[in-house]
Amino acid sequence: MKMLKGESSFRILTPIDFIKQQLFIIEEAGRTCYQSQQQEITQESAERFIRMIIKRGHESVIEHSIITVKFSNISRGLTHEFVRHRLGSFSQESTRYVDYARKDDMNPDLDKFEITIIAPPHRSIEEEILLEDGTKIKATEIGAQIESYYRALRKSGWAPEDARQLLPIGIKAQITSTFNFRQWRHIFKERTSKFAHWEIRTVFVKLLEEFKQIIPVVFEDFVPGERDKNGHPTYKKINNL
Secondary structure, X not given: OEEEOOOOEEEEOOOHHHHHHHHHHXXXXXXXXXXXXXXXXXXXXXXXXXXXXXXXXXXXXXXXXXXXXXXXXXXXXXXXXXXXXXXXXXXXXXXXXXXXXXXXXXXXXXXXXXXXXXXXXXXXXXXXXXXOOOOEEEHHHHHHHHHHHHHHHHHOOOOHHHHHHHOOOOEEEEXXXXXXXXXXXXXXXXXXXXXXXXXXXXXXXXXXXXXXXXXXXXXXXXXXXXXXXXXXXXXXXXXXX
8 A cells, every 4th residue: 555645746747838829729719700800920929918818807709628647646536526517628537447456457466466546745644643532543553444445345246337346535636627728727716725625725826827938927916825724835826907
């Protein structure tokens, strides 16, 4: 059994050049509304136009865009929250078809496998937890027990889709998602605020900072906020930048 702390990662699958080129598409699409295009669209004109429509709240125009991101070393708890954002596409690691005891497609090794759990970075996984019977146990030992239960179920003939019922919400997961710029802005507003869960906020703060480097004009109205009680960073959206 492995426990990971602060090792979440992501990879932007959409080519960076294409992400930047979409700024040109947004200006041309937006000027269709007003029949206002009178000159060649440039990087500078696209940025001015996008800054203007965001300030005016006309964000439907920036839906003419797309970014796909693959997330790794995150928990099922995070993905459960993430997929609530309906206006996008998701491809998620399946606990029905992924056999955590699989050595290869034909020969699962039920003695040599391990599950991975995402642990809170602000808690010690070696902390002793007092149980109702008066005994103490560490978080790492709890995880090891869960792993042994999963192993026992599989050895007893339970299929992966049945044995998964005993897996914790903190088990490591992977998900690939696609949203347009407007939806990414909405996600960052909800998931980087001080009210978001520490795990999803930590991941999306890092992604927001990456997006701000690639296409700053789309996300420049998001600024760092105060750190939460556990020292994790937050962001907030400011109005009328």
